[in-house]
Amino acid sequence: MTKARTLYDKIWDDHLVDMQEDGTGLLYIDRHLVHEVTSPQAFEGLRMTGRKVRQPSRTLAVVDHNVPTTDRSLPNPDPDSVIQIAALAKNTEDFGIEYYDAYDKRQGVVHIVGPEQGFTLPGMTIVCGDSHTSTHGAFGALAHGIGTSEVEHVLATQTLIQKKGKNMLVQVDGQLPDGVSAKDIILAIIGEIGTAGGTGYVIEYAGEAIRALSMEGRMTICNMSIEAGARAGLIAPDEKTFEYINGRPKAPKGESWDKAVAYWKSLTTDEGAKFDKVVTLDAANLPPIVSWGSSPEDVISVQGVVPNPDDIAEENTRKSKWRALEYMGLTPGTKITDIEIDRVFIGSCTNGRIEDLRAAAAVIGNGKVAERVSAMVVPGSGLVKEQAEAEGLDKIFKDAGFEWREPGCSMCLAMNPDKLKPGERCASTSNRNFEGRQGFKGRTHLVSPTMAAAAAIAGHFVDIREWQKTDA
Numbered sequence: 156m157t158k159a160r161t162l163y164d165k166i167w168d169d170h171l172v173d174m175q176e177d178g179t180g181l182l183y184i185d186r187h188l189v190h191e192v193t194s195p196q197a198f199e200g201l202r203m204t205g206r207k208v209r210q211p212s213r214t215l216a217v218v219d220h221n222v223p224t225t226d227r228s229l230p231n232p233d234p235d236s237v238i239q240i241a242a243l244a245k246n247t248e249d250f251g252i253e254y255y256d257a258y259d260k261r262q263g264v265v266h267i268v269g270p271e272q273g274f275t276l277p278g279m280t281i282v283c284g285d286s287h288t289s290t291h292g293a294f295g296a297l298a299h300g301i302g303t304s305e306v307e308h309v310l311a312t313q314t315l316i317q318k319k320g321k322n323m324l325v326q327v328d329g330q331l332p333d334g335v336s337a338k339d340i341i342l343a344i345i346g347e348i349g350t351a352g353g354t355g356y357v358i359e360y361a362g363e364a365i366r367a368l369s370m371e372g373r374m375t376i377c378n379m380s381i382e383a384g385a386r387a388g389l390i391a392p393d394e395k396t397f398e399y400i401n402g403r404p405k406a407p408k409g410e411s412w413d414k415a416v417a418y419w420k421s422l423t424t425d426e427g428a429k430f431d432k433v434v435t436l437d438a439a440n441l442p443p444i445v446s447w448g449s450s451p452e453d454v455i456s457v458q459g460v461v462p463n464p465d466d467i468a469e470e471n472t473r474k475s476k477w478r479a480l481e482y483m484g485l486t487p488g489t490k491i492t493d494i495e496i497d498r499v500f501i502g503s504c505t506n507g508r509i510e511d512l513r514a515a516a517a518v519i520g521n522g523k524v525a526e527r528v529s530a531m532v533v534p535g536s537g538l539v540k541e542q543a544e545a546e547g548l549d550k551i552f553k554d555a556g557f558e559w560r561e562p563g564c565s566m567c568l569a570m571n572p573d574k575l576k577p578g579e580r581c582a583s584t585s586n587r588n589f590e591g592r593q594g595f596k597g598r599t600h601l602v603s604p605t606m607a608a609a610a611a612i613a614g615h616f617v618d619i620r621e622w623q624k625t626d627a
């Protein structure tokens with residue numbers, strides 16, 4: 156009898172080109188996504204050694220981090236971004252790679268664009284010089300974030316050197332209560348296992364609550380696997396996955412589609428396969444989550460209070476959590492719902508998809524963005540933007556006083572003019588609340604799209620479960 160394997164084991168085995176005695180493997184890479192930040196030196200490396208891109212058709216480039224989200228017919232105000240963007244245009248042209256520039260409606264955050272185009276498919280190995288490549292694992296693909304020297308290696312050889320990670324299962328049972336979303340699940344998991352909890356592992360998410368999620372929700376979960384320290388996140392593909400992919404521009408068609416689906420159906424963890432670590436979570440008891448510190452593990456229920464670091468026995472952790480509170484300008488014991496905010500950012504590869512915008516818009520009703528708040532919605536891609544506009548969501552946002560922007564990474568990491576000012580406090584649907592992430596001395600609270608939209612209107616955090624009741 157063959158050994159029972161996990162989904163990760165299967166994809167690994169199917170792509171292994173060579174295995175050294177020390178456990179170093181060489182993996183064939185099916186898909187390579189490229190953006191402007193981590194690719195310039197890689198292309199330069201190819202040029203200097205006179206090499207070509209091994210399989211240009213397996214590579215797709217898009218500009219996302221540096222693009223302005225304001226009117227793109229106006230000159231880009233940031234000279235560094237202009238250089239960065241021009242380099243990607245030239246490199247993709249010189250090396251024959253398909254490229255979505257800032258004027259292409261398929262442009263957007265790379266991890267939204269890949270799935271949207273059907274470039275991301277189950278069972279594939281997918282890489283990108285970007286940590287949130289883990290997003291693509293929602294399709295049952297083994298998706299690694301890689302560094303710039305590895306980008307060069309993949310461009311030149313279509314392979315990647317990797318040591319195999321360990322298998323972790325995160326089992327999420329039960330049904331999510333109303334108002335609680337995929338974002339709350341993943342924030343709760345990171346709160347539970349910590350930002351180093353996934354180190355050395357590839358996480359497979361399973362269980363009733365995961366199966367019940369849409370593809371958008373599954374992407375939100377896998378997206379943040381990296382914030383738990385994991386190498387990648389995976390969810391076994393199912394009918395929802397196939398339905399999402401079917402008909403996308405780069406998805407297989409006709410006979411190839413049938414063959415592909417037959418293979419994709421084999422992409423599940425075998426009964427009896429061994430996981431090195433198992434974590435369980437009950438979705439039925441999950442509240443909406445808000446982060447209070449400067450790490451994605453610093454999370455608490457919206458009904459909670461800012462924790463007291465003095466309760467932590469370990470000295471270094473205690474000190475670092477005190478520092479986080481100081482940075483965030485918060486005092487232990489403050490009710491989360493009493494924290495007032497200045498800015499709201501709805502967008503990013505975590506929560507910038509159509510379903511996220513629908514959820515956020517549905518919360519608004521006739522509400523208006525609070526006087527003290529400035530709020531923006533940045534669709535994850537041009538296609539998300541187009542769809543949202545077709546549904547009239549842009550109008551709901553604009554009428555309520557939100558800014559409606561062009562697609563890109565935007566204030567997720569502030570590599571463009573969208574930044575917090577020092578001391579400003581933001582309810583953000585993105586994935587990182589590190590110091591300075593959204594602007595120098597800016598303060599980030601990670602939340603779900605509905606929690607962000609409701610906070611924009613209330614001017615402080617609110618429990619979305621109660622909000623829905625009072626707004627009805």
Ligand SMILES: CC(C)[C@H](C(=O)O)[C@@H](O)C(=O)O
Nearest residue numbers: 192193220284285286287568
């Ligand atoms: C700029 C890029 C390399 C970076 C990443 O790797 O994730 C960015 O996307 C981020 O989210 O911090």
Ligand code: SF4
Nearest residue numbers: 287503504564567568
């Ligand atoms: S949206 Fe944010 S997390 Fe995603 S790729 Fe862009 S900067 Fe990174």
